Amino acid sequence: MIENLDPQQAWAVLQDNPAAVMxxxxTSIEHSFVGHPPKAIHVAWKEFPGMQLNPYFVxxxxxHAPDKTAPVLLLxxxxxxxxxxxKALETAGYRHLINILDGFEGPLDEHKHRNTVGGWRFHGLPWQQS
Incomplete structure (x- = not known):
């Protein structure tokens, strides 16, 4: 089952459940230069150049998350x-998957800018840059 949580709810899961993994x-560039939540483990779904699917994703x-019953949050x-x-992890047998709604940067606003109407950073949750 894939659960959808907003960033604040996802942060609460991470705080309340030490077995949870984010x-x-x-992409590597987004993770390093745009920023990421502390302890977020980077495993690209797609990568530059060409945004090719990572065949080794699962x-x-x-x-990093060998327990398929522990919460795995995806950002x-x-x-x-x-x-x-x-969905790929669900097919591989993971049982507690959490999609973080609006992601790290949120949707585009009317000026085609991110970080202004939603997302992890917009809500003031902890983050860092590499």
């Missing part, structure tokens, strides 16, 4: 790639 499915997640830029990544 997987940042964005295997790489399993290295991308705006909450789209993370859904696809969650």
């Amino acid at each position: 997987i940042d499915v964005r 295997e790489q997640v399993q290295q 991308c830029r705006s909450g789209v790639r993370s859904v696809d990544a969650a």
